[in-house]
Amino acid sequence: MAGYSSANSILRRLMLKQSILIVLALAVAVGGGAASVGMVLNSQEGIGAVSVGPWTAFPDIGTPEADPYSKARVARDGVLALGRAEGLSFVADRDSAGVTLKSECSYRIEGSLPVARFWTLYATDRAHIALKSGIRRDATLHSLEVLRQPDNSISVSVGTRPEPGNWLAVGGVGAMNLVLTFYDTPIASSTGLSGIEMPRIVRVQCNA
């Protein structure tokens, strides 16, 4: 009788241990799976990204040929991505030296740009909401109002303080993204992206 009850308690303890291990395995599987998907979708890089200097574009995003990560990103964020006949967006979250862009710092964007009918430049926060300039000036710049260098390249100042020449006014504090969008451009087709030139982003100074 005594032997039977001790066997029973050993069995019960084993089952308890077993079920704890099963719960642990399940928690790791579900938690790890969900967390890894969230992490990948939140990062700016990923499968299908094309990087030129500090700028990153997803030429296939929002098309039926897109990879599963791009599809999930579109569905989760409610994005209506630009079509190939419309244009292509490049996003930068770091400057050319690899340091995170901040809206309290001032930057200079200089260099030549790929061919397009026109382009626009604006700053957003990390949630992709366009930054306000905090003044009456629009927090956006486009190619029809920009002054060019003699060699047709551009030089744009980005910051909270007014600058001579081209100035993109930004406001607020914290991490920011710069978005450079080309409209009606041959680079939106997949072959057009090879060997294009994008401008550098150089940090000028930071106001603490």
Place this chain on the structure above:
Amino acid sequence: MRRLFHALAIGLLGAGIAHIVILLLVPSFSERDAWSRLAMVAGPNKVVRLDKEIGGTPVVKALDPSFYEAACRFDLNEGVVRIDNAGKVPYWSASVYDRSGQNIYSFNDRTATDGNLDFVVLTPAQMIDLRKELPTEFEKSIFVETPIDEGIVVVRVFVPDDSWKPTVSRFLDGINCDIQ
């Protein structure tokens, strides 16, 4: 101890499987995709301005502030949808998206006849029907054949500066998105 490692190894393997399953299920179960957001603010075949904020949050994220946009949802089971408007703006482009927000077809003002916004979205079967006897009002329209039933049409218009804002607003508010 060995059984703990065993459980963790199985957990990590399961995490890999869960990663793939969750990734593939996100598009079909998302309640925050563009279609759901538009359905919250307007019915089908109603033109919605995307640049106006509704309830403090933008309807669709990641839009260019130099642009004004309008969108409408359609269901081709009820008939062909024609999107048209007379008027001139510096640049417009239009896209047709399917139910899950994938861009099916896009074009801009240089593609269109006389630069006018006038296009018809229809299924291949409806196209065959329409070809038999093409109505005269469709003579200059662009036909967008799609294999989908439900979808979204978005028209984007460039606003070069403040003086264009009233013109562009009038252009977008005058867009029809009706079943023919």
